[in-house]
Amino acid sequence: METFLNRYRSLTVLLLVIFAQLVLLAVQVKNDQDVRMIRIWTVTAVTPAARVVEWLRGGSIGIVRDYILLHDTHDQNRRLQSELDRLKLENIFLKNELNTADRAKALGVFQEHTPSKTLAANVIGTGAGANAKVVFVDRGSVSGVQRGMAVVTPDGIVGKVTAAYPTASEVLLITDSDFAAGVISQKNQVRGTLKGQGSPVCKVDYVPIGEKVAVGDWFYTSGDDRIFPRGFPVGIVKSVRDAQPFQEVYLEPSGLQRGLEDVLILTEGVHQAIPDQPVATQPVYIAPPLPAADQAAVQPTAGTEADKLRAQYKAIGDAQKHTFGEGPPGTKPPDFTKMGSPASPPPSVPGGPASAAPAPPQPQSAAPASPSVKPTPVKPPPPELPGAEHQHAE
């Protein structure tokens, strides 16, 4: 040691002098929190060593605890494993519950916004045949279900009721090879007949060569089959091929993409317009409604029939200097016999020209477009006509 110090005497003295001055510096200086630097440096120098020692101590204790004291580890492991299995099952159950609640909410929103009368149903079974694309739902004739009624989800059409039993109904899915329905493309209003293929992909038949159909186009029900009301989403085109005598258009049904557990049976279908925009598949945030005060300030510019009628009555009242809502009961009302003809012609009939007015903004992405034309109920075909759905569809 002495030899070492003699050999490196200069360096040793340098380190000592530097160290002494560092200590001097540390004693004087305080940091922002009024703590002396020597205290900070000491803690900073000591704590890593303490951490290492603590790590070694903890590791040693851990080794002793984990590898030496293994009295009840096996039992504990088995108990924890069983608890884990139970929690996994519970987790799956809760996820299913949550999923069901989400679907129910989506169905509820769809029911609120669609003009058609619907009946919610749960899928309770599938067809027994290997290739049969048939499911059973828990609503039957007792609930008002009839053969030929359309079955949909908020994402698109699902199938049609082929048999109505008292407490259940049989639904032929759109992927079944016997299924057919009239469809129309959103972009170029190309009409065709949707046919099941027995596979997840459906074919749009009878599309003449030359009609513009492209991959990514959306098809909607055309309403021609008198089973599905016009304007329900069917699916998105996945491939288009030229063939003789018609094009081969294959699409992926949108109504079956998220599984099939909860469906809606259209007990009274209402035609709707084909929306201008493609169906959004992602959920969209819906802002909360305006406060009452703001709502009063925001009045719709283009009103409904009721708004137009209201404006008409107001004009009559203004012409006769009558203010609605004022005066005691028994006050003479305005003379409504001087009311003119309706300001606007009656709306277009369902199934009319494809160039219907654009649909208004959608309140909920899962729901199809609201009709811009006056909804017209579509009665399902009478059940006593065998094979009626095929005749209408084809």
Add this chain to the structure above:
Amino acid sequence: MSYTGGGRIVLNNQREAQISRFRTWVLLAVPLAAIFFQVYVPQFFHFLSYLELPLLVVVYFALMRRSQIQGLLIGALVGLAQDSLLGTKNPLGMFGIVKTLVGYFAASVSVRFDVDNVLVRLLLAFFFFVFHQFFYWVMARALLGQQIAFNLQQTLLIGLLNALVGISLFHFLDKLRETA
């Protein structure tokens, strides 16, 4: 004692390195005078505050004495004295540590170079000034957490001025060396 006078820059071996001797009062008075100058004169001539006379004195004595221990001790003492005169807000030890290192390294290089050569003196004075400023800046940031700026361009310029002043100062201090 003979002085080499400026022909060579690097010494062939350490035996050629001659140790200069100074009277005791010179070793005491010159650093004190330099510190006094540093503290007092800039009050009247602000531009002279850029002169780092204590540093030049440390460099000179470290180079001339060619002893690392003496060099670092001179540097430590001068630096601590300078710290003491900077006010109570300035902690003791900042200049002390920096000048200790300058004294040590100056003495270390003095055994390799002919420190009587003017060019060597100029370069060493310039280098140690920059080293001094840079190391002080590093310490101020690292030890004191002070966010002071380091202007390299200005430092190099002032370093050159100090080196030029240092040449004159060293020449003057050479007169105070003991002759053999």
